Each structure stands twice: as structure tokens, then as C-alpha cells.
Amino acid sequence: MRSLFAFLSLAAWSAQAAAAPTAPAGNPAKAWPREVQAAYDELKAECRSSGGKFIADRPAFATEVELTSDGKPDWVLEYAATRCSNAGYSAWCGTAGCVIAILGSGPRGLREIFQDNVRGWSAVDLGRGRRGLETPVHGTACGGAGAEGCVETLAWNGRKWDVVKRHRWTDADYAADQQRQAAAGSEAPPPMHEARWQFAGSGAGAVAATTGHPEFAALGLRCQPGGGVYMTVVPKPGLALPVAGQPLLINFTGSANGDYDATQTLVQEPGKADLSGALDPGVETLLVGADSGLDLIASASGGDEWQALSYMNLGGSTAALRSLRQQCAAAAGAASSAQGAGQKPVAPLGILAGYYVSESEPCAEPGFEAIFYDGRRLGLIRGGGAPGSEDENFVGALGKVERAGKAFFLPDWEMEMKILSPTRIQLTIQDTEAPRRWCPAAEMPAKWRVR
Incomplete structure (x- = not known):
């Protein structure tokens, strides 16, 4: 140790x-075209309006790539790179893969020309200067079962996507894929905290x-x-x-x-x-x-x-x-005792006048309630709210004080108080609570002070 x-x-x-x-400070990233940024902002706004937290892998969300054979950059948006804390991980994914959108270049900027669930995508060379999109899709597109391998190659004709090739995987394809994975080596497992x-x-x-x-x-x-x-x-x-x-x-x-x-x-x-x-x-x-x-x-x-x-x-x-x-409680109690050294306890309770907060709390930021005492009055101090509210400062006469063994009983307050030292007390109202320590008025928040 x-x-x-x-x-x-x-x-x-x-x-x-x-x-x-x-x-690096902040969240630096390459500036996106306004259409890409607008799509991202729309997802964020939808999440936040529902009360969720927008969780994003920004670099993975948008990829610049040429897919429409016009020599201008297009953008692929991967919605699964974002999620909303109140919608889980599956909002954009299912058995057919995860949603992607493609914003294609045109004379008036980018516009959406594709949105669907896919099991991956890649840009491919179709020859003669043409580019295309290759994507694994649901096996039923090739006439097989959903889990079977089916790859479509698409080409953009200026108005829509043409399927230029559809290939249903054979045993040879599966074997070749296993060999490629073996050659590449297994992916490192994600980092863990143990x-x-x-x-x-x-x-x-x-x-x-x-x-x-x-x-x-x-x-x-x-x-x-x-x-x-x-x-x-x-x-x-x-x-x-x-x-x-x-x-x-x-x-x-x-x-x-x-x-x-x-x-x-x-x-x-x-x-x-x-x-x-x-x-x-x-x-x-x-x-x-x-x-x-x-x-x-x-x-x-x-x-x-x-x-x-x-x-x-x-x-x-x-x-x-x-x-x-x-x-921490022991250290705070000791510090309070040292701070109050030289001050005289006030009768009848024999403790210093001032405020008493839980030893687990700082004087400057009490939790639910502080106890006030000045010899004549007692107070339940909760932050100076309006009368009748949960955070009202309620101060009244101390009233009768009765001995109860090693403690004092305060009938008017239905409270028993054990005196642990001139700067430490412990209350029993319904249950015995943790010890409280003394705080001078100067260290209490302004709304918590008795006037």
C-alpha cells in the first residue's frame, strides 16, 4: 500500500x-459542408429535445468520398456513430445493418441520394472513370436467407442508383474471407478497466x-x-x-x-x-x-x-x-475544534454559538439542513427560502432544556442533542444522525445565516 x-x-x-x-482542448474537427453539419445538428436537436444526452463519435460520422463519378466529393453519413442516451444503442441498427445516408454532389450543393440499412460499404472503381458503391445487404436480396452473404454494387446515373452487380457469396467466398481475417490477425479487444x-x-x-x-x-x-x-x-x-x-x-x-x-x-x-x-x-x-x-x-x-x-x-x-x-469527518471535526479554540461555550447547552453542519459537508455548502444555536434560540436552517417552503430558515426560542442521561432533551423541538465537545453535537429526532461540527457565521452562505 x-x-x-x-x-x-x-x-x-x-x-x-x-x-x-x-x-487537445475543446472538440476540434475538420469543418464539414453545411449540409453535413445540418444533418448532424438535426440528430443532436432531436435527441436533446427528448431529454437525452447526445453521444457522438464525430470523426466516424461523416466520410468524404467520390461516389457519383462527377469528380466532386460526396459524403457518407453513418448514423450509428451517434446515439441518444435515452434511446439505447439500437436506434439506427437492426438485422439488415445500420443506417447510412449519402449526400451526393450537384450544381446546388449536396443533397441526399441514398438512405438505407446496410452491413457495410466501400467505394469501388467500375472502370472507365466511373465510381460506385459496394455494400453487403440482407441475404434475401440475393434470394437466400437473411444471414447469408449478399453484395450489391450500385452506380449513380444522375437520378437513381442502378444495380450493376449482385453477388451471392459461395463457399469459396466465405473461405477467402476467413483467410483474409486470419492474415490480418484478430482485432485487439476494447480496453477494459479491471x-x-x-x-x-x-x-x-x-x-x-x-x-x-x-x-x-x-x-x-x-x-x-x-x-x-x-x-x-x-x-x-x-x-x-x-x-x-x-x-x-x-x-x-x-x-x-x-x-x-x-x-x-x-x-x-x-x-x-x-x-x-x-x-x-x-x-x-x-x-x-x-x-x-x-x-x-x-x-x-x-x-x-x-x-x-x-x-x-x-x-x-x-x-x-x-x-x-x-x-474526512474526523479531520473536519478536528479542524473545527482548532478553529473554535479560545471561544467560550454558551449555556445552557455548553457549545459554541454558531452553526452546526454534518462533518461530511463543508461549511460553505451545507446539505439539507444546518442547526443554529446562540444560547437563546435554535434554528433549522435550510437556505433561506420563502415561508412554508422546504428551504425556509426556521428559528425560534430554545425553550425548556431537560437532561436525558448524557444528552439534553428539547421538548419544544422534539429533539435530543448529545454534546460530544464544545464544537461537536449529535442529534436524535427519529434516528441518531452522524455528528455535526461547528461553523462560524462568516463561513456560512449568506442565505443560510440567521439575522
Whole structure:
């Protein structure tokens, strides 16, 4: 574990990221003709209007090629290079192959001259300066079964496609294809993530992380100064990064309890290649959930387009994150105690006046509720919303205080409060919650402060 902890220290993360080439900022690509861009934008708009995330392999979507024998470039669009997160992988593909469209050149620009499901395509030389399209199609086109090999060669006559050749594969064709595949060698399997999550360190220096992901040299969680947990990612080449000052969004999706997803926002740390951000509660739920792994996509364009990433293994993530939470809470409690040193506790509860948030949360960004106390009043502080709303700041008289063993019972609030130290409390309303730590008013968001 010593070498792991050394690697996962923030200094080592930054050094590794700086030594490795990083992916170019933004989403650079060759400019397409307006007709190609319009087709792409239409697919994107349709996906986003349905509430989905547009996931695209932009370089694979459009191919410039001459198919109509006029000496001008045509374009083949492969719809399967795009997908919508709420439509699955099969929107453009079926037993007859995947949808392609061909935009042919003409006097008024490009226009669609072909759209169909095919099992592949290639440009072929028909002789005498003519070009054509060769594509495997459904076996029934050659009078056979659907799964049998059938290849059509098409030529554009200026108005429509003529079938100039249709060939049903023979045993000799299958044998020749197997020989070609053997000569080419088997394709390398897609990169996988198999590394387990690890935990190391203590207090504010604790880290929970995984390494070896195809798009990340490391993805780790660490204690956030002032409370809470940060996620930090060290990108590998191939991960599209945002332009300076813009966030990288990573969406995590699990399926153990039905499809559930959450998005993590990360920004580049000053002077480093690392990208970090406060851990999103939904992402944390997925990391400690019942899934064995999560599907990932990323956006360098603020969610306009998304890049498919490799599956992330969650082996060991629950134990690692829970250990980290314990260390972060202890470090935040100790920091709060040191910050309150020299201040006098206020009767009758014997704790410092101020605000108390969960030790897993930063003072500057509380979760659902903070507790306010000044000796005379108590408050349930939820963000300063309108009266009657879920985020109303409700403050009232402390009321009667009764001893209940080692705790205080507050009848007016139907609450029991254990005093762990002058800067730490633990509440029991229906269930005993995690300890809370003291925060001074100056560190609380303005809408959370009692006036």
C-alpha cells in the first residue's frame, strides 16, 4: 500500500499528468459542408429535445468520398456513430445493418441520394472513370436467407442508383474471407478497466482511488478542505478536454436498481493538469451502490455533446469511500475544534454559538439542513427560502432544556442533542444522525445565516 499511497498523493497525480501528453482542448474537427453539419445538428436537436444526452463519435460520422463519378466529393453519413442516451444503442441498427445516408454532389450543393440499412460499404472503381458503391445487404436480396452473404454494387446515373452487380457469396467466398481475417490477425479487444479501488492515508491526507482506467491515469477522492470530499481526475490522451475556464462533465450511469445516473462537474486546478470538483451526492450514491461497475460518458462542451468512455469497475469502491468519509469527518471535526479554540461555550447547552453542519459537508455548502444555536434560540436552517417552503430558515426560542442521561432533551423541538465537545453535537429526532461540527457565521452562505 505504501507505493499506492505515494502515487495517489496529489503531488504525484500532478507530476504524472504533467509528464503525459494531454488531449487537445475543446472538440476540434475538420469543418464539414453545411449540409453535413445540418444533418448532424438535426440528430443532436432531436435527441436533446427528448431529454437525452447526445453521444457522438464525430470523426466516424461523416466520410468524404467520390461516389457519383462527377469528380466532386460526396459524403457518407453513418448514423450509428451517434446515439441518444435515452434511446439505447439500437436506434439506427437492426438485422439488415445500420443506417447510412449519402449526400451526393450537384450544381446546388449536396443533397441526399441514398438512405438505407446496410452491413457495410466501400467505394469501388467500375472502370472507365466511373465510381460506385459496394455494400453487403440482407441475404434475401440475393434470394437466400437473411444471414447469408449478399453484395450489391450500385452506380449513380444522375437520378437513381442502378444495380450493376449482385453477388451471392459461395463457399469459396466465405473461405477467402476467413483467410483474409486470419492474415490480418484478430482485432485487439476494447480496453477494459479491471483495477480495484484502494484506500490509503489518514485524516486530511486520506485518499480513495482507482487507477488503470483507459481514459484516466487515476480517478480519486480526497478530503476537501473545510469538510466534504473532492473528486480528482488525471486525464489520459484521448479524453477531450474543455477550453480553459470551462468544466468537464462526467456522467455516471448504474443499473442495479433501475437506470440511474448522475453528473460530476470538474474544473482544472490552477497550475495543474488535474481536474477536480466537490463530489456530487448522486455520483457518491452510485459509487457505494450495488452496481459492479458504471457506464461513463463525458462532455467538454457543457453538455452539448458527449463522448462515450470505457466502463468503470467498482470493485472495492464502497469500502474505500466509506473509509475515506470517516477520515474526512474526523479531520473536519478536528479542524473545527482548532478553529473554535479560545471561544467560550454558551449555556445552557455548553457549545459554541454558531452553526452546526454534518462533518461530511463543508461549511460553505451545507446539505439539507444546518442547526443554529446562540444560547437563546435554535434554528433549522435550510437556505433561506420563502415561508412554508422546504428551504425556509426556521428559528425560534430554545425553550425548556431537560437532561436525558448524557444528552439534553428539547421538548419544544422534539429533539435530543448529545454534546460530544464544545464544537461537536449529535442529534436524535427519529434516528441518531452522524455528528455535526461547528461553523462560524462568516463561513456560512449568506442565505443560510440567521439575522
